[in-house]
Amino acid sequence: MTVATASRGRDGVAADGVPLSGTRVAIGRARTIVVKVGSSSLTSASAGRSGRGLDQARLDALVDALAARVRAGSQVVLVSSGAIAAGLGPLGLRRRPRDLATQQAAASVGQQLLAQRYADSFGRHDLTVGQVLLTSDDVVRRAHYRNAQRTFGKLLSFGVVPVVNENDTVATAEIRFGDNDRLAALVAHCVGADALVLLSDVDALYTGHPGLPDSRPIPEVADAAELVGVGVAQRGSDVGTGGMESKLTSALTATGAGIPVLLTSAEQAAAALVADPVVGTAFAPAERRTSARMFWLQHAATSSGSLSLDAGAVAAVVGRRKSLLPAGITAFFGDFESGDVVDLLDPDGRVVARGFVGHDAAELPEMMGRSLSALPDRLRHPVVHADDLIAVPSAEGVPS
Numbered sequence: 001m002t003v004a005t006a007s008r009g010r011d012g013v014a015a016d017g018v019p020l021s022g023t024r025v026a027i028g029r030a031r032t033i034v035v036k037v038g039s040s041s042l043t044s045a046s047a048g049r050s051g052r053g054l055d056q057a058r059l060d061a062l063v064d065a066l067a068a069r070v071r072a073g074s075q076v077v078l079v080s081s082g083a084i085a086a087g088l089g090p091l092g093l094r095r096r097p098r099d100l101a102t103q104q105a106a107a108s109v110g111q112q113l114l115a116q117r118y119a120d121s122f123g124r125h126d127l128t129v130g131q132v133l134l135t136s137d138d139v140v141r142r143a144h145y146r147n148a149q150r151t152f153g154k155l156l157s158f159g160v161v162p163v164v165n166e167n168d169t170v171a172t173a174e175i176r177f178g179d180n181d182r183l184a185a186l187v188a189h190c191v192g193a194d195a196l197v198l199l200s201d202v203d204a205l206y207t208g209h210p211g212l213p214d215s216r217p218i219p220e221v222a223d224a225a226e227l228v229g230v231g232v233a234q235r236g237s238d239v240g241t242g243g244m245e246s247k248l249t250s251a252l253t254a255t256g257a258g259i260p261v262l263l264t265s266a267e268q269a270a271a272a273l274v275a276d277p278v279v280g281t282a283f284a285p286a287e288r289r290t291s292a293r294m295f296w297l298q299h300a301a302t303s304s305g306s307l308s309l310d311a312g313a314v315a316a317v318v319g320r321r322k323s324l325l326p327a328g329i330t331a332f333f334g335d336f337e338s339g340d341v342v343d344l345l346d347p348d349g350r351v352v353a354r355g356f357v358g359h360d361a362a363e364l365p366e367m368m369g370r371s372l373s374a375l376p377d378r379l380r381h382p383v384v385h386a387d388d389l390i391a392v393p394s395a396e397g398v399p400s
């Protein structure tokens with residue numbers, strides 16, 4: 001694994017003379033910044049009556065750092081986990097429940113507490129917060145997405161700090177994000193953020209699990225390819241859900257949309273949110289920003305069906321960015337029409353790309369496995385054109 005110097009944008013020099021990558025300079029100067037904090041960073045064992053509970057000192061320290069950034073002229077959106085963790089104590093639960101109904105009950109109680117704590121804490125800085133609870137429907141459906149975008153815009157124009165969480169209480173298994181790391185990347189895109197800061201209980205991304213003696217922090221990630229070989233544990237902490245894998249997926253989602261990302265611990269929030277942040281791991285934005293249409297296709301849209309590809313078609317579509325031709329399709333599922341969104345599956349059934357399909361499902365039986373030249377004129381065009389296709393990023397190749 002290489003530990004590269006990510007320096008998209010102009011490099012700089014921190015106050016103490018340390019050279020700063022362009023990514024870090026951009027994060028330090030971001031006008032609109034989305035900050036995500038995980039449950040483990042807002043709770044502690046000592047703060048809870050039975051299990052972990054909301055830790056007011058930790059929450060206040062985070063809010064102080066965010067308020068300083070607002071005072072410095074930035075617009076800040078906070079994506080905060082912690083509703084379920086905050087609800088455990090009041091319900092007499094010792095640990096995070098596994099079943100959805102009890103998680104929802106805990107979130108209902110905990111979100112209320114969390115929102116009140118944030119309102120009080122930001123109030124110390126004369127800042128007003130606005131609660132925004134989202135389900136995946138709010139980003140999957142374009143009209144809802146634009147509605148959320150307008151709401152964020154209005155809140156920010158009033159100088160309000162939006163505090164976002166998943167609407168756990170009403171989200172059913174089907175419409176759940178399940179982890180706020182992904183939600184934070186989508187919110188960053190939605191508000192047109194200039195930077196995303198992911199705050200967790202670990203100070204950086206490490207080459208392996210931070211508990212292992214050989215693991216070393218990675219200061220800069222210039223490209224997703226550098227993550228191959230990095231070891232991540234899939235499970236999160238006892239109170240969180242995501243784990244490091246979901247943070248990497250979130251970081252790659254944001255950088256793919258041209259948004260630089262800083263990953264560090266909530267304890268370093270003050271150092272992460274100043275002008276020249278030297279802490280944590282900085283992920284450089286991709287050189288080419290994904291268009292809003294393709295970002296939506298890649299990360300948010302629900303698919304109407306799927307196409308199974310043979311290995312050659314996967315290599316052509318994902319590796320060489322070619323159009324998907326009927327010869328490489330081995331099966332299809334769903335009743336889609338031309339223009340609908342479909343998932344493209346590799347021979348192991350993993351989603352490797354998504355696209356706007358160019359044919360109705362009813363046309364495919366006649367086309368599958370055949371070359372275009374063997375088809376009648378009306379069917380002689382790609383099943384998914386290269387311009388309508390996007391590979392799905394994953395933190396795969398990142399074994400646990």
Ligand SMILES: Nc1ncnc2c1ncn2[C@@H]1O[C@H](COP(=O)(O)OP(=O)(O)O)[C@@H](O)[C@H]1O
Pocket residue numbers: 037038039040041199200201202204205206207208209210211230231232233234235236237238239240241242243244
């Ligand atoms: N390669 C790695 N680098 C850093 N942390 C890792 C790595 N692999 C696993 N982790 C673990 O991921 C955890 C953070 O995930 P999680 O508990 O879900 O955080 P949060 O509640 O902040 O979302 C850390 O506590 C750390 O032990």
Ligand SMILES: N[C@@H](CCC(=O)OP(=O)(O)O)C(=O)O
Pocket residue numbers: 037038039040080081082083084085107165166168178179180181236239240241242243
């Ligand atoms: N929406 C849930 C948090 C889910 C989640 O992603 O948690 P975490 O891994 O701590 O960021 C809650 O508020 O409890």
